[in-house]
Amino acid sequence: MDFNQIKKKLFISLILGIAVVVALGVYSDFNKIVASIMNFNFRYLPVILMLAPLNYFLRYIKWSYYLRILNIRIDRADNIRIFIAGLGMTVTPGKVGEFLKAYLIKELNGTPASVTSPLVLVERLTDGISMILLASVGALRFKYGMGILAVTVVMVALFIAFVRFKAFAVAVIRLLKRLPLLNKIGKQIDAFYESSYELLNVRSLLLSVAIGVVSWSFEGLIVYLTLKAFNSPIPVLSSIFVVSFSTIVGALTMLPGGLVAAEGSIMGLLLMMGVSREIASTATIITRFSTLWLGVAIGIAGLISVQHKLEIKQKLVS
Numbered sequence: 001m002d003f004n005q006i007k008k009k010l011f012i013s014l015i016l017g018i019a020v021v022v023a024l025g026v027y028s029d030f031n032k033i034v035a036s037i038m039n040f041n042f043r044y045l046p047v048i049l050m051l052a053p054l055n056y057f058l059r060y061i062k063w064s065y066y067l068r069i070l071n072i073r074i075d076r077a078d079n080i081r082i083f084i085a086g087l088g089m090t091v092t093p094g095k096v097g098e099f100l101k102a103y104l105i106k107e108l109n110g111t112p113a114s115v116t117s118p119l120v121l122v123e124r125l126t127d128g129i130s131m132i133l134l135a136s137v138g139a140l141r142f143k144y145g146m147g148i149l150a151v152t153v154v155m156v157a158l159f160i161a162f163v164r165f166k167a168f169a170v171a172v173i174r175l176l177k178r179l180p181l182l183n184k185i186g187k188q189i190d191a192f193y194e195s196s197y198e199l200l201n202v203r204s205l206l207l208s209v210a211i212g213v214v215s216w217s218f219e220g221l222i223v224y225l226t227l228k229a230f231n232s233p234i235p236v237l238s239s240i241f242v243v244s245f246s247t248i249v250g251a252l253t254m255l256p257g258g259l260v261a262a263e264g265s266i267m268g269l270l271l272m273m274g275v276s277r278e279i280a281s282t283a284t285i286i287t288r289f290s291t292l293w294l295g296v297a298i299g300i301a302g303l304i305s306v307q308h309k310l311e312i313k314q315k316l317v318s
Contacts, residue, residue, distance in 0.1 A: 006089075006100070010300065013091035013256045017293060020263050021285055028281035036230060036278045044229035051218040051225075052290050056087065056298070058215035062126070062208050066119045069198055074109050081306045082108070086120075088299020090292065091257035098124070104306055108313075114188035118195035126205065128251065129156055130212025131244040134220065138241020152248055160205075163196050219243045219291045223266075226283045227275065234273050242269045243291065257292050 025033055060083050067074065074082075082104045089098040102116040132152055139146050162169055173193055177186040198204075220240025227233050246265035250258015263284055270280035 006303065007300075010088060010091060010296065013259070014293075014296075016256065016259050017091070017288075020259055020288075024263065024267065024281045024284060028278045032278035033282050036276075036282050039230065040282075041229040041231070044225045048222055048225050048229075048286070048290055049294065051222050052294055053298075055215040055218045055291075056084075056295065058211050058218075059083075059123075059127075062211045062215075063119075063123060065204075065207070066123065066199055069204060070115065070119065070195055072105065072109070072111050072116065074105060078108050078306075078309065081302050081309065084302025085299055085306045086302075087295040088297075088303050090299070091259070091296055104310075107310055112188070112191060114185075114191040115195050118192055118199060122196065122199040122208075125156060125159065126208035127212050127216065128152065128248070129205075129209050130216050131248055132156070133209070133213055134216060134240050134244035135248060137237055138245065141237070141241075148245075148249060148252070152252065160200055163193070163200050166197060169193060169197075216240075216244060216247075219247075219287075222290045223270075223283065223287050226286050227270075227279070230279045230283065232275050232279050234270075234275065238273060242266055242273075243287065245269065257296075262292075263288055 060080070063083050064079065067079070082101050085104065086098045086101040089100050092098070098120050099113075099117055101120055102113040105111050105116050106113050132149060135149055139149055162172075170193075173189055176182050177189060182189065217240055220243045221236070222239075223242050224234070224236050224239035227239070243266070246262045246269065247258065249265045250262030253261040255261055266284045266287060267280050270283060271277065275283070
């Protein structure tokens with residue numbers, strides 16, 4: 001794994017993120033944005049910045065729960081490093097960089113990536129289900145985004161149905177393994193499926209989605225408190241809808257961190273709810289910093305820590 005290459009990709013995403021902020025500033029007039037910031041109640045800021053880490057904490061609990069289901073044992077300190085490093089990968093296209101966690105587990109305790117990769121996939125899947133539930137409340141109220149939510153629900157339901165109908169899934173996988181390109185990795189495909197099947201049992205699914213509903217609600221509260229600090233409040237459920245729906249839109253685009261699509265959705269929804277352009281822009285920037293870039297910064301620190309741990313391990317082995 002080339003950590004320098006990963007850092008380079010993160011830097012490129014950061015440049016794109018800065019470009020998005022500049023575009024929002026130009027669209028809403030920097031002078032008006034600065035004026036709106038002068039009226040911001042900074043007493044809310046510490047709470048706003050704490051909400052995303054609370055989300056990460058609950059997601060770490062879910063991640064650790066999945067490891068127990070698969071009977072994967074790893075040192076707690078290493079597990080924390082790996083999970084935190086994964087936060088930095090949210091700005092990779094489609095968040096595929098989060099599969100770095102599977103690679104890191106393999107490097108630290110030898111568990112094959114084919115066994116742990118489904119953990120990352122199911123983690124994102126259950127997050128998606130949680131956000132669909134949160135977004136559905138707002139979609140029904142505002143009559144907005146029902147088509148996107150419907151497509152997402154169908155995609156998720158089909159994947160879960162495929163995994164849980166084991167006889168059908170095994171038959172399909174058996175046919176796929178006859179293909180020359182897949183025949184060579186037949187054992188890895190079987191391991192991937194078995195892990196997916198174990199993780200998507202009813203109890204695990206319900207518990208994971210419940211954790212996700214609570215954890216992602218914290219990010220909706222970021223919008224609520226930010227607008228309250230600007231003295232332009234909207235209802236809590238509306239704030240949760242804004243974040244959950246924009247996250248779904250960003251994920252469907254497969255863009256790094258949902259950049260552009262997520263910001264555009266947050267901005268558009270806030271305008272639709274009657275928030276002024278300059279406050280909507282500033283709230284969008286604050287929300288994305290709290291829900292995305294703060295996590296990326298924490299993730300980079302985790303990535304550096306894991307890299308250091310692996311370098312020490314390699315020196316001991318050699």
